[in-house]
Amino acid sequence: MDRIDRLLSRQLQSMNRHLAKEKKVLEQLLKEEKPEVILHDGMLHFFNKKELELIARLLPEENHRILMLPIYIELNSSKFGKGTARVCGISEVMVISKLLDKKAEGDEMFIYRPEIRIIRKKLPTTTQYMLTATLG
Amino acid sequence: MAELIESVNPTRMELLKLKTKVKLAKKGHRLLKEKRDALIVEFFNILEEARGIRRRAERSLGDAFIALILAQSTLGVLKVKEVGLAVKETHEVNTVTRSIMGVRVPVLEIENEKRTLMERGYSLSDTNYMVDEAAKKFEEALAAVVELAEVESSIKLLSQEIKVTKRRVNALENIVMPRLDATVKYIRMRLDEMERENFFKLKRIKTSQERKEAEATA
Numbered sequence: 001m002d003r004i005d006r007l008l009s010r011q012l013q014s015m016n017r018h019l020a021k022e023k024k025v026l027e028q029l030l031k032e033e034k035p036e037v038i039l040h041d042g043m044l045h046f047f048n049k050k051e052l053e054l055i056a057r058l059l060p061e062e063n064h065r066i067l068m069l070p071i072y073i074e075l076n077s078s079k080f081g082k083g084t085a086r087v088c089g090i091s092e093v094m095v096i097s098k099l100l101d102k103k104a105e106g107d108e109m110f111i112y113r114p115e116i117r118i119i120r121k122k123l124p125t126t127t128q129y130m131l132t133a134t135l136g
Numbered sequence: 137m138a139e140l141i142e143s144v145n146p147t148r149m150e151l152l153k154l155k156t157k158v159k160l161a162k163k164g165h166r167l168l169k170e171k172r173d174a175l176i177v178e179f180f181n182i183l184e185e186a187r188g189i190r191r192r193a194e195r196s197l198g199d200a201f202i203a204l205i206l207a208q209s210t211l212g213v214l215k216v217k218e219v220g221l222a223v224k225e226t227h228e229v230n231t232v233t234r235s236i237m238g239v240r241v242p243v244l245e246i247e248n249e250k251r252t253l254m255e256r257g258y259s260l261s262d263t264n265y266m267v268d269e270a271a272k273k274f275e276e277a278l279a280a281v282v283e284l285a286e287v288e289s290s291i292k293l294l295s296q297e298i299k300v301t302k303r304r305v306n307a308l309e310n311i312v313m314p315r316l317d318a319t320v321k322y323i324r325m326r327l328d329e330m331e332r333e334n335f336f337k338l339k340r341i342k343t344s345q346e347r348k349e350a351e352a353t354a
Contacts, residue, residue, distance in 0.1 A: 004160050011164060015171060018235040039235060046232040046243060075170045078163075083173070113177065121181050125234050125243075129174045131167055 005135040015131050017041040023068035030056060030064070037070070045070070048125045055126060058098045059091060067091035071123070072130040073116060079134050083113040099123070138314035146326035154323065158316045165308040171237060172301045178236050179294045186287040193280035200277040203270035210266050219263055223271070229282060239297045241290040246282050250275055 020037040029035040035047040047069065056064060067089075074086040087096050087109045097104035099122055100115050111119065119127055144150055208216045230245040250272070 004156055004163070007160055008163055011167065015167060015238070018238040034232075036232075041238070043233065043235065043240065045235050048243075075174060077166055077170055113173075116174075117177050117181060120178060124181075124236075128235070129237050131170055133163055133167060 008133055008135060012131060012133055013040075018045075019072070019128060019130060020045065020070055023070065025065055026052065026055060026059070026067040026069055027064040029069055046125065051123050051126045055095055055123070058095050063091045063094065067095065069126050070128045071095065071126060073111070073119065073127055074130045074132055076132040076134065079132070080110065085111050085116055085129075087111060138311075138318040140322055141315055141319045144319055144323070146323045146330075148327065151320065151323045151327070154316060154320050158313070158320060161308055161313050161316060165305065165313065168301060168305045168308065172298065172305055174237055175239070175294060175298045175301060179291065179298060182287055182290050182294065186284070186291060189280065189284050189287050193277070193284045196273065196277040196280045200270065200273035203266065203273040207264075207266035207270045210264055215262075216267065216270075219267055227275075227278060236290075236294065237297075239293050241293055242286055244282050244286040246279055 017040045019040055021040055022037065024035075024037055029047060029052055035049065035052060036044045037047075039045050052069075055067070055069075059067060068091075071087060071089075071092045074080075074088065076086070077084075080086055087093055088107060090107045093104050093107060093109040096102075096109055096111065096119060099119060100111070102115075141154075144154075204216070211219075228247040230247060232243045232245070233240045234243050235241075
């Protein structure tokens with residue numbers, strides 16, 4: 001890793017301090033009275049219960065133990081292009097595709113700015129932006 | 137032409153350092169632009185939400201005050217005031233936060249939003265239906281006002297963050313990057329110039345040496 005990459009990764013770390021230190025599975029969050037996760041900056045992030053219930057309705061019961069929340073919307077304009085984001089994970093893709101009513105298979109899905117807006121509107125606390133960059 | 141970075145030595149080492157900085161600035165600029173765009177998307181989402189909520193809050197407050205006036209007209213202003221003093225203040229607002237790209241926005245939740253007649257605390261025998269209606273309408277208005285407070289403070293916090301990010305993007309775009317580019321160009325020009333000078337010097341030395349050799353042989 002050269003100097004630029006080191007500096008850039010440090011910058012990315014500070015820009016992504018709003019991400020969860022440890023994600024939690026949907027099943028566990030549904031049981032909690034005040035569903036929350038600890039963020040990298042040490043603060044607590046609370047999930048809206050209605051959103052969790054909506055996600056639980058969209059997913060089959062067995063996926064409740066797999067889906068890790070919050071769902072990350074990955075932004076990397078140099079890799080995916082401007083205004084494009086990626087969602088990774090089989091259950092995550094399932095939730096997003098059902099919300100957008102869009103066909104998707106596998107563990108990766110690309111969404112575009114108007115779709116990001118819809119997702120963030122429907123799931124403001126259970127999704128988070130993640131900034132990434134291509135090193136090297 | 138953009139300004140040059142002050143006290144920079146036109147050396148190859150400096151050129152390499154500056155090239156690294158240009159590369160880093162470009163990547164950082166792209167990242168910040170992404171952050172700004174995402175914040176703007178969030179801002180407009182909340183703004184759209186706020187319009188409806190403000191209208192709803194204004195309407196429910198209007199309805200509540202009409203209900204209060206009606207109650208005052210049937211029971212009298214003093215009696216309604218007396219009833220008001222007897223009401224238990226049990227509404228609690230829970231404040232939690234959620235993070236939007238590092239911006240902590242509040243999430244306000246009102247506990248025990250709608251109370252029953254008995255929970256309100258005033259005497260039912262001394263009052264009438266109008267008072268109950270006014271109390272109910274004010275409870276509804278309170279919920280709408282809390283919702284409005286959440287959304288409006290989110291807008292305020294997000295707009296501040298957008299402003300800061302925009303300023304950083306603009307500083308990189310209009311000051312830092314052009315300055316770095318101009319300095320790189322200047323160093324390149326200086327190095328080329330130095331190379332030409334050296335070449336010319338060598339050529340002159342060679343000619344003078346040749347001349348001296350020719351004179352010596354002659």
